Amino acid sequence: MKSGKEVKMKRTLIVCLVGLLVIPGFLLSFTSEASAEDYPSKDIRLIIGGKPGGGFDTYARAIGRYMKKYLPEGVNVIVENRPGAGHKIAITMVYNSEPDGYTIGMPMMPGLYFPQMFEEQKYDMTKVTWLVTILKDPRVLAIAPNSKFKTLKDLQQAESVRVPIVGFSSETGVILANEELGIKANYISGHKNSKEAVLAALRGDGDAVGFTFGSLRKFFVQKQLIPVAVMGSEKRISAISEVPTLAELGHAEMNEILGTYRVLAGPPNLPAERTKYLRDTIWKTLSDPEFVAWSKQAKRPVEALDGEATAKALAPVMKGYTKYKDILKKYVK
Amino acid sequence: MKNEEKIFMIFLLIIMLLMVVFSFNYSGGSQILPLASGIFSALIMGFLVTMSFFSKIISFYQKFETKPVLSEDELSVDEKKREVSVIAWFSGCTATIYFLGFLIGIPLFLFMFLKIWAKESWLMSSVLAVVVLGVVYFTFIYILRVPLHSGILLP
Amino acid sequence: MEIGMFDADVFWATLKIMLNARGILILLAGTVIGMIFGAIPGLSGVTAMVVLIPMTFGMDPVTAMLLLGAAYGAATYGGAVPAILINTPGEPPNAATVLDGFPMSQRGKSGTALGAAATASTLGGFIGLIVTFCFIPLLAKFVMAFSYPEFFMMTFFGLSIIAVLGEGTLLKGLAAGGFGILLSCVGYDPMTSELRYTFGIEYLWDGIEVVPALFGLLAIGEVMDLLVKKKPIADLKTGPQKGVGVWSGVIATLKNSFLVLRCSGIGTIIGAIPGVGGTVAGFISYMHAKQTCRNNENFGKGDVRGVIASEAANDAKEGGALLPTLAFGIPGSAGMAVFLGALTLHGIDTGQDIFIANLDVVYMLLISMLGCHIVAAIIGLSLADKMALLTKIRPVLFAPILFLVCLIGSFALRNSVGDVIVTLLFGLLGYEMRKFGFSRIALILGLLLGNMAEISFRQTLMTEAKLLGFFIRPISLILFLLILLSVILPFIQSYRRRRINEK
Numbered sequence: 001m002k003s004g005k006e007v008k009m010k011r012t013l014i015v016c017l018v019g020l021l022v023i024p025g026f027l028l029s030f031t032s033e034a035s036a037e038d039y040p041s042k043d044i045r046l047i048i049g050g051k052p053g054g055g056f057d058t059y060a061r062a063i064g065r066y067m068k069k070y071l072p073e074g075v076n077v078i079v080e081n082r083p084g085a086g087h088k089i090a091i092t093m094v095y096n097s098e099p100d101g102y103t104i105g106m107p108m109m110p111g112l113y114f115p116q117m118f119e120e121q122k123y124d125m126t127k128v129t130w131l132v133t134i135l136k137d138p139r140v141l142a143i144a145p146n147s148k149f150k151t152l153k154d155l156q157q158a159e160s161v162r163v164p165i166v167g168f169s170s171e172t173g174v175i176l177a178n179e180e181l182g183i184k185a186n187y188i189s190g191h192k193n194s195k196e197a198v199l200a201a202l203r204g205d206g207d208a209v210g211f212t213f214g215s216l217r218k219f220f221v222q223k224q225l226i227p228v229a230v231m232g233s234e235k236r237i238s239a240i241s242e243v244p245t246l247a248e249l250g251h252a253e254m255n256e257i258l259g260t261y262r263v264l265a266g267p268p269n270l271p272a273e274r275t276k277y278l279r280d281t282i283w284k285t286l287s288d289p290e291f292v293a294w295s296k297q298a299k300r301p302v303e304a305l306d307g308e309a310t311a312k313a314l315a316p317v318m319k320g321y322t323k324y325k326d327i328l329k330k331y332v333k
Numbered sequence: 334m335k336n337e338e339k340i341f342m343i344f345l346l347i348i349m350l351l352m353v354v355f356s357f358n359y360s361g362g363s364q365i366l367p368l369a370s371g372i373f374s375a376l377i378m379g380f381l382v383t384m385s386f387f388s389k390i391i392s393f394y395q396k397f398e399t400k401p402v403l404s405e406d407e408l409s410v411d412e413k414k415r416e417v418s419v420i421a422w423f424s425g426c427t428a429t430i431y432f433l434g435f436l437i438g439i440p441l442f443l444f445m446f447l448k449i450w451a452k453e454s455w456l457m458s459s460v461l462a463v464v465v466l467g468v469v470y471f472t473f474i475y476i477l478r479v480p481l482h483s484g485i486l487l488p
Numbered sequence: 489m490e491i492g493m494f495d496a497d498v499f500w501a502t503l504k505i506m507l508n509a510r511g512i513l514i515l516l517a518g519t520v521i522g523m524i525f526g527a528i529p530g531l532s533g534v535t536a537m538v539v540l541i542p543m544t545f546g547m548d549p550v551t552a553m554l555l556l557g558a559a560y561g562a563a564t565y566g567g568a569v570p571a572i573l574i575n576t577p578g579e580p581p582n583a584a585t586v587l588d589g590f591p592m593s594q595r596g597k598s599g600t601a602l603g604a605a606a607t608a609s610t611l612g613g614f615i616g617l618i619v620t621f622c623f624i625p626l627l628a629k630f631v632m633a634f635s636y637p638e639f640f641m642m643t644f645f646g647l648s649i650i651a652v653l654g655e656g657t658l659l660k661g662l663a664a665g666g667f668g669i670l671l672s673c674v675g676y677d678p679m680t681s682e683l684r685y686t687f688g689i690e691y692l693w694d695g696i697e698v699v700p701a702l703f704g705l706l707a708i709g710e711v712m713d714l715l716v717k718k719k720p721i722a723d724l725k726t727g728p729q730k731g732v733g734v735w736s737g738v739i740a741t742l743k744n745s746f747l748v749l750r751c752s753g754i755g756t757i758i759g760a761i762p763g764v765g766g767t768v769a770g771f772i773s774y775m776h777a778k779q780t781c782r783n784n785e786n787f788g789k790g791d792v793r794g795v796i797a798s799e800a801a802n803d804a805k806e807g808g809a810l811l812p813t814l815a816f817g818i819p820g821s822a823g824m825a826v827f828l829g830a831l832t833l834h835g836i837d838t839g840q841d842i843f844i845a846n847l848d849v850v851y852m853l854l855i856s857m858l859g860c861h862i863v864a865a866i867i868g869l870s871l872a873d874k875m876a877l878l879t880k881i882r883p884v885l886f887a888p889i890l891f892l893v894c895l896i897g898s899f900a901l902r903n904s905v906g907d908v909i910v911t912l913l914f915g916l917l918g919y920e921m922r923k924f925g926f927s928r929i930a931l932i933l934g935l936l937l938g939n940m941a942e943i944s945f946r947q948t949l950m951t952e953a954k955l956l957g958f959f960i961r962p963i964s965l966i967l968f969l970l971i972l973l974s975v976i977l978p979f980i981q982s983y984r985r986r987r988i989n990e991k
Binding site: 338341342349355356359360362363366367370371373374377378380381400401402403404408412415419420423424426430431435442443446447450451453457461465469473476477479481482 | 535539657659660662663667669670672673677679680682685708712715716717885888889891892895896899900903905908909912920923924925938941942946949
Binding site: 051054058061080081082083084085088089167168169186188189190195196198199200202203204205218222297298299300 | 690946947
């Protein structure tokens with residue numbers, strides 16, 4: 001009996017010893033030191049503020065998939081979803097990460113600039129390293145079909161126009177546009193997303209909405225919304241070519257700053273060669289014929305601007321918004 | 334149980350009252366729900382707390398309810414001891430995961446809990462610890478590619 | 489263009505695609521994956537689809553829909569399993585199933601509960617899909633009639649369930665519910681973006697997430713109790729165990745088919761209304777069952793009809809969610825949103841044209857969601873007895889593993905370690921609440937619905953009619969009266985019962 005127990009104890013002791021040796025060794029394999037010479041030698045993290053399945057996520061994962069072709073063997077792009085606080089959590093992570101080219105993000109612009117106009121944030125969009133603009137999506141002001149207003153003039157002359165929005169910080173573009181156009185808007189906030197706000201307009205709870213062309217395109221095609229003004233684009237949009245831009249209506253300066261940008265960016269102070277490497281690789285990815293085919297099929301348009309052009313485009317946009325700080329202060333508390 | 338319950342209810346009542354006080358900082362529309370639900374909860378909780386001190390009120394109110402108004406069972410001494418230790422172990426486990434990450438916290442906690450608290454054998458404790466770690470690693474890291482938290486203290 | 493007109497040729501052609509070997513295999517794979525994801529707390533049908541989408545790239549859209557539809561439909565049944573066995577809903581919509589499902593497990597009747605859940609899920613899913621599909625034009629008009637006052641009434645309805653819950657007394661339930669509503673205010677004010685109750689902690693900006701809190705309150709609360717009392721789950725001493733086992737659950741469901749029909753109807757309608765959230769479907773259906781069934785004293789203590797009601801509505805709501813998705817291109821639920829995304833990925837336009845250009849895809853979605861229920865039912869029923877054994881395991885082995893699963897599941901939700909801490913804290917709270925008879929579900933309901941109710945209430949105030957809006961709109965008024973009725977009814981019933989007893 002005793003020897004039986006002894007044998008058992010010995011056996012379990014050996015199992016434990018092996019376990020104790022294996023586990024740390026196993027865990028140590030996760031800490032890989034990337035040598036400074038060959039970049040990139042480990043996976044690149046793409047941190048986004050959207051949830052799996054959403055717009056940001058779809059673009060991010062597609063780019064990640066096709067970028068692999070242009071990266072060295074064994075290097076992948078891993079998309080990490082860190083939703084929360086209107087994308088602030090994601091951009092804060094990217095902003096504060098090591099500027100070693102292994103962490104990039106997809107910030108929402110100009111959305112993420114607004115909070116820092118009013119209060120110091122843990123990030124500063126003016127210092128970020130811009131890598132590429134995937135798409136500049138203009139906004140469109142549109143009227144609900146059952147509304148008593150039919151044209152832009154009607155809106156401008158009205159006593160009060162009900163505008164369903166998601167939240168004040170995400171719709172600053174619409175707020176500024178309405179102020180500029182002289183539309184007395186009564187904003188109904190609290191909708192979960194743009195689709196719900198549009199639904200509210202469709203069923204008669206709202207008169208007009210102002211979201212990106214990408215989100216409203218479907219409703220224009222089905223004649224469920226009537227577009228009346230394009231904001232944030234120098235040219236008219238071909239799909240709704242009868243609709244004038246804000247510039248044509250006499251508000252060129254405002255028109256320039258109202259577009260929404262889907263961009264890729266890295267933390268500040270990213271070394272020049274790594275920035276160049278990322279910019280070139282991403283540009284190759286966006287031009288890749290398979291990626292282009294995906295973009296067409298998935299109806300996720302891409303109209304890219306390279307990193308330098310992006311930086312050049314966004315700086316005046318952020319400056320422009322700062323000018324209107326006082327108007328926005330009323331709504332953003 | 335009576336005293337423990339009183340303490341718990343008073344604790345909740347204090348939190349509710351604090352939240353009501355804070356709600357006065359919020360403007361206009363933001364204030365409605367916190368204030369309303371805070372006062373509502375605090376009133377009810379206040380009534381429950383008061384009632385627990387006066388048995389006459391308890392017996393009067395009991396007539397309206399089919400279930401006992403204040404909890405009756407008493408935990409045994411053993412059970413009370415286990416309560417404290419379980420709370421300690423679970424909190425410790427969470428702290429370990431917070432500081433050292435899931436991949437260390439899981440096997441460490443399982444092994445130690447099974448061996449020390451549950452007094453299981455060396456074999457059972459270590460096998461389960463390793464197996465669970467393996468399954469978690471396989472499912473979450475290999476298949477789902479979820480970056481499991483790796484701990485504040487580690488690089 | 490007629491949407492909702494049935495094209496028999498396309499339907500049969502699509503069905504044939506599913507009925508060959510490859511089709512059945514994909515249906516099977518999707519169903520199993522969906523069930524597993526649904527059953528693991530922390531993962532859901534939506535997660536399953538997100539994981540599967542990359543695998544569909546090589547497939548044609550119709551086959552892709554077969555896989556995704558099967559996974560998603562099966563997940564809603566999968567979520568009932570942990571709800572019944574360990575008091576933890578696999579997905580938030582299964583929360584109402586714990587009300588009677590878990591007490592049944594505690595009385596050793598988990599097999600029955602699982603069988604009933606499988607059957608009710610299947611029937612509910614069927615009814616939901618068929619009703620939606622047949623009545624799309626009618627339902628579309630009905631849905632458009634729902635505006636802010638109606639949304640508020642729906643959430644208020646959900647909250648009023650607190651009044652009829654089982655665990656603990658009414659007063660304590662109300663206190664717990666009120667506290668839940670109070671907690672739901674933490675974070676950004678949804679309308680003005682003002683921060684409430686965050687005290688400088690960034691993690692709290694988005695408020696207290698329901699899922700980690702739910703895991704803590706329900707699962708960890710139970711787990712701690714198991715360890716303290718050192719008894720397995722199925723331990724409550726009840727009378728002689730008659731009618732135990734899976735098939736008794738199936739039979740019970742079939743016996744209550746009228747109930748299934750009503751609850752599926754409720755679920756379908758709630759699912760069809762975007763903006764309300766399908767989680768209430770199970771609860772409202774449960775309350776309806778409790779109010780309308782005879783001999784309802786045992787609701788909350790293990791009445792199988794509670795499980796039937798919740799699960800039928802739960803699966804029917806997904807059928808309902810198809811409505812706004814197909815009719816307006818506006819997703820009726822998170823799952824539908826992913827479906828739309830997947831369809832777009834495969835090049836299918838998701839406006840109303842889908843009924844003309846890609847009718848086969850629509851039908852396949854329908855067929856796969858129906859088919860997976862059958863497969864899930866078969867699998868579920870055959871495994872149910874084995875799964876029921878879980879409730880007899882020694883708690884010391886089972887409890888710590890479950891504890892860890894909950895922590896991991898909370899983390900996996902949005903990659904936030906703060907959620908893990910929330911789970912622990914609510915676990916401690918849940919244990920204490922359980923000890924002293926405070927209804928945890930009431931707190932969850934408050935947490936879940938508080939914010940939603942607030943939004944729709946304030947939105948109503950923004951309309952022209954302001955407060956009157958609740959009462960001058962017909963649907964809103966009807967709902968309000970229904971709520972009053974539901975709340976008063978139990979009091980009248982218990983008063984009558986006491987009079988009878990006294991005689």
